[in-house]
Amino acid sequence: MNAPLNAAAENVFPEPVAEAKISARNVSVYYGAKQAIDSVSIDIPKNYVTAFIGPSGCGKSTFLRTINRMNDTIAGARVDGEILLDGEDIYRSGMDVVQLRARVGMVFQKPNPFPKTIYENIAYGPRIHGLTTSKSELDGIVESSLQRAGLWDEVKDRLTDSGTALSGGQQQRLCIARAIAVDPEVILMDEPCSALDPIATARIEELIDELRGKFAIVIVTHSMQQAARVSQRTAFFHLGKIVEYGTTSDIFTNPRQERTKDYITGRYG
Amino acid sequence: MSPAILILLAFGLSLAGWLAARSRAWAFKRANPAQRLASLPGYHGWYVALWVAVPAVVFAVAWSILSPNLVLASVLADPAASALPAFGFERQTILGEARAVATGKAFAVFNPLAQPLIEPFRNALHRYDIIGLLVTLAVALGGGTFGFLRLRPDFNTRTRVERSVMGILLVASLVAVLTTAGIFLSLLFETVRFFGMVSPVDFLTGTHWSPDPMAASADPGNYGAIPLFWGTLYIGAIIAMVVAIPLGLMSAIYLTQYASSSVRKVMKPLLELLAGVPTVVYGYFAALTVAPAVRDFGQAIGIASASSESALAAGLVMGVMIIPFVSSMADDSIAAVPQAMRDGSLAMGATRSETIVKVLIPAALPGIVAGVMLAVSRAIGETMIVVMAAGAAANLSANPFQAMTTVTFQIVAMLTGEGSFDHPATLGAFALGMLLFLVTLTLNFVALRVVKRYREAYE
Numbered sequence: 001m002n003a004p005l006n007a008a009a010e011n012v013f014p015e016p017v018a019e020a021k022i023s024a025r026n027v028s029v030y031y032g033a034k035q036a037i038d039s040v041s042i043d044i045p046k047n048y049v050t051a052f053i054g055p056s057g058c059g060k061s062t063f064l065r066t067i068n069r070m071n072d073t074i075a076g077a078r079v080d081g082e083i084l085l086d087g088e089d090i091y092r093s094g095m096d097v098v099q100l101r102a103r104v105g106m107v108f109q110k111p112n113p114f115p116k117t118i119y120e121n122i123a124y125g126p127r128i129h130g131l132t133t134s135k136s137e138l139d140g141i142v143e144s145s146l147q148r149a150g151l152w153d154e155v156k157d158r159l160t161d162s163g164t165a166l167s168g169g170q171q172q173r174l175c176i177a178r179a180i181a182v183d184p185e186v187i188l189m190d191e192p193c194s195a196l197d198p199i200a201t202a203r204i205e206e207l208i209d210e211l212r213g214k215f216a217i218v219i220v221t222h223s224m225q226q227a228a229r230v231s232q233r234t235a236f237f238h239l240g241k242i243v244e245y246g247t248t249s250d251i252f253t254n255p256r257q258e259r260t261k262d263y264i265t266g267r268y269g
Numbered sequence: 270m271s272p273a274i275l276i277l278l279a280f281g282l283s284l285a286g287w288l289a290a291r292s293r294a295w296a297f298k299r300a301n302p303a304q305r306l307a308s309l310p311g312y313h314g315w316y317v318a319l320w321v322a323v324p325a326v327v328f329a330v331a332w333s334i335l336s337p338n339l340v341l342a343s344v345l346a347d348p349a350a351s352a353l354p355a356f357g358f359e360r361q362t363i364l365g366e367a368r369a370v371a372t373g374k375a376f377a378v379f380n381p382l383a384q385p386l387i388e389p390f391r392n393a394l395h396r397y398d399i400i401g402l403l404v405t406l407a408v409a410l411g412g413g414t415f416g417f418l419r420l421r422p423d424f425n426t427r428t429r430v431e432r433s434v435m436g437i438l439l440v441a442s443l444v445a446v447l448t449t450a451g452i453f454l455s456l457l458f459e460t461v462r463f464f465g466m467v468s469p470v471d472f473l474t475g476t477h478w479s480p481d482p483m484a485a486s487a488d489p490g491n492y493g494a495i496p497l498f499w500g501t502l503y504i505g506a507i508i509a510m511v512v513a514i515p516l517g518l519m520s521a522i523y524l525t526q527y528a529s530s531s532v533r534k535v536m537k538p539l540l541e542l543l544a545g546v547p548t549v550v551y552g553y554f555a556a557l558t559v560a561p562a563v564r565d566f567g568q569a570i571g572i573a574s575a576s577s578e579s580a581l582a583a584g585l586v587m588g589v590m591i592i593p594f595v596s597s598m599a600d601d602s603i604a605a606v607p608q609a610m611r612d613g614s615l616a617m618g619a620t621r622s623e624t625i626v627k628v629l630i631p632a633a634l635p636g637i638v639a640g641v642m643l644a645v646s647r648a649i650g651e652t653m654i655v656v657m658a659a660g661a662a663a664n665l666s667a668n669p670f671q672a673m674t675t676v677t678f679q680i681v682a683m684l685t686g687e688g689s690f691d692h693p694a695t696l697g698a699f700a701l702g703m704l705l706f707l708v709t710l711t712l713n714f715v716a717l718r719v720v721k722r723y724r725e726a727y728e
């Protein structure tokens with residue numbers, strides 16, 4: 001069952017409802033014959049952090065990857081339904097996937113910096129999208145991206161070191177900096193803190209909070225506390241469907257579905 | 270008696286020992302069902318079988334080395350041997366003839382001096398055969414009895430069998446290592462002899478190569494090996510690589526990144542099949558098909574010196590031959606780049622080919638380089654193709670349409686020539702072989718180190 005955004009607005013959530021950045025309508029995803037997502041519809045707003053929670057294997061990552069069409073890279077994966085980004089169907093034929101992925105960035109569960117220098121890691125996106133015309137402009141993007149990712153002070157003297165030589169938490173911030181370097185509109189994060197310690201996690205959460213003013217952020221997480229801390233909206237997935245979607249405070253303090261309640265109180269795996 | 274028969278005998282006895290020991294272990298068990306055997310009955314069997322076989326096989330091998338000398342010594346002690354010439358070739362021939370008749374490999378002798386030696390040979394061979402057989406039997410039975418008598422219900426044969434298995438495996442692996450050392454030493458010995466006649470400086474820096482096996486003394490001016498090194502590098506490391514690196518790399522990229530799994534399942538073994546084609550077949554192909562085509566092409570574009578044997582023909586075919594070496598190493602190392610790296614690039618909006626060029630290949634580069642080094646080492650050691658298609662002329666030229674010669678070709682030519690084995694025109698082959706051995710060893714060593722470091726980087 002899908003709670004539309006307006007339903008959430010009736011609740012105590014103090015901020016006004018924003019217009020939808022991403023609207024999914026009856027999205028189903030199949031891996032070969034196996035269905036992983038079953039007719040999901042959801043509106044994801046601008047300038048908020050939306051959290052996807054749910055038990056392992058329920059399809060959170062799969063659904064997240066439909067938003068930047070990363071499922072295209074998996075042989076045998078098929079997507080039905082439509083996903084609108086600013087009202088434009090990203091699965092329509094003739095859609096430029098390269099452009100789409102420049103607008104919808106992604107941060108993965110395990111930090112995956114390229115085996116290149118820190119500078120080259122950030123410059124990668126701007127280069128392939130031809131965003132800059134001069135070296136100084138590129139330098140500027142590298143610096144501002146690292147700054148926004150809160151990594152600049154730690155790496156400004158070692159931009160030519162390999163990105164893989166950083167600590168796990170630094171690598172993950174590097175990957176966030178890499179994603180924001182192309183100035184996307186949406187950032188998808190799939191369990192971005194699951195490989196990090198609590199201090200590095202806190203840094204990333206702070207960062208997510210700072211970034212939300214600028215981007216629509218969708219984060220998959222297994223940590224209820226994290227969802228409660230960083231997100232304003234939460235969708236609870238179960239068995240390939242969205243069971244409940246609403247403001248985070250509603251979902252956590254006043255879930256309407258029994259299954260949601262069981263899950264967030266830890267009575268459900 | 271041949272050592273094979275002695276060894277077969279030892280194995281037969283050891284089977285008997287195995288059966289005997291195992292039934293003894295069962296007997297222990299029946300006699301006292303309450304007590305557990307320290308090892309399973311099968312281990313008791315193996316324990317005794319090893320005690321039978323190992324000493325007997327060791328003796329049989331040693332005997333096969335020792336007994337010909339013993340036979341010879343006893344033949345020479347015979348009064349008839351006093352008529353033999355003291356040294357040299359003739360003496361060896363006479364002894365060889367007598368032995369051949371005695372063992373039934375020949376029916377009559379040419380040299381009358383050999384006739385009286387046949388009987389002593391026959392007697393000595395017979396005597397030492399019997400001795401060898403008896404001692405093998407004694408050693409096998411002695412070992413087996415010793416092992417059998419040590420069997421007790423609480424005697425742990427399992428650990429002892431395990432330990433001897435390790436020993437046997439160690440010996441097996443030493444064979445390869447010792448062979449390498451042996452090759453190296455024999456090359457070294459002959460190489461030193463060669464460098465006693467031709468100075469290493471002349472050899473390594475001279476640019477004129479025309480060894481004359483008939484010349485009474487070596488003219489160091491004829492032993493300048495630079496044209497051979499050049500030909501080897503030009504054919505094996507330049508022309509062949511110009512073919513093999515791009516084709517190998519591109520097929521690896523296609524197979525890992527673009528091909529569907531069903532295409533991959535067919536293409537990969539087919540490609541690897543190329544590596545299994547005997548090089549002599551490539552040789553035909555180079556000499557009969559490619560070389561004439563290359564010559565015609567050269568003449569068509571106005572190169573008068575284009576000859577029917579050319580560096581280009583040999584290099585092209587060699588390049589095709591080593592495509593699988595490059596592609597399978599590149600394939601492995603590209604496939605070893607974590608999927609996360611590829612996803613990261615694609616999620617940035619990079620296209621598939623941008624991802625390959627900017628992320629996958631740089632990440633896989635060490636493995637690719639190692640593959641190329643192995644391929645080079647394979648190419649410069651390759652013989653058949655150059656023998657059949659590159660020519661014998663030691664030209665120092667960059668014109669690929671000209672005939673050129675290589676180190677391997679010259680080794681073949683020198684060793685199959687009519688020179689005697691103490692002439693530099695023959696010994697030079699060992700110096701060349703030594704050099705080739707060192708270069709390929711270094712290449713392989715460095716390549717393996719690179720691959721190892723690379724593996725560690727992604728662990």
Ligand SMILES: Nc1ncnc2c1ncn2[C@@H]1O[C@H](COP(=O)(O)OP(=O)(O)OP(=O)(O)O)[C@@H](O)[C@H]1O
Pocket residue numbers: 031034036054055056057058059060061062063074
């Ligand atoms: N590449 C794939 N091929 C086939 N099936 C897949 C593939 N990826 C995921 N699935 C299946 O789709 C279902 C949803 O997987 P998904 O990875 O989206 O779950 P998830 O909610 O992200 O789980 P987790 O919390 O463990 O990451 C699972 O049953 C999974 O087995």
Ligand SMILES: [Mg+2]
Pocket residue numbers: 060061062190
């Ligand atoms: Mg997941």
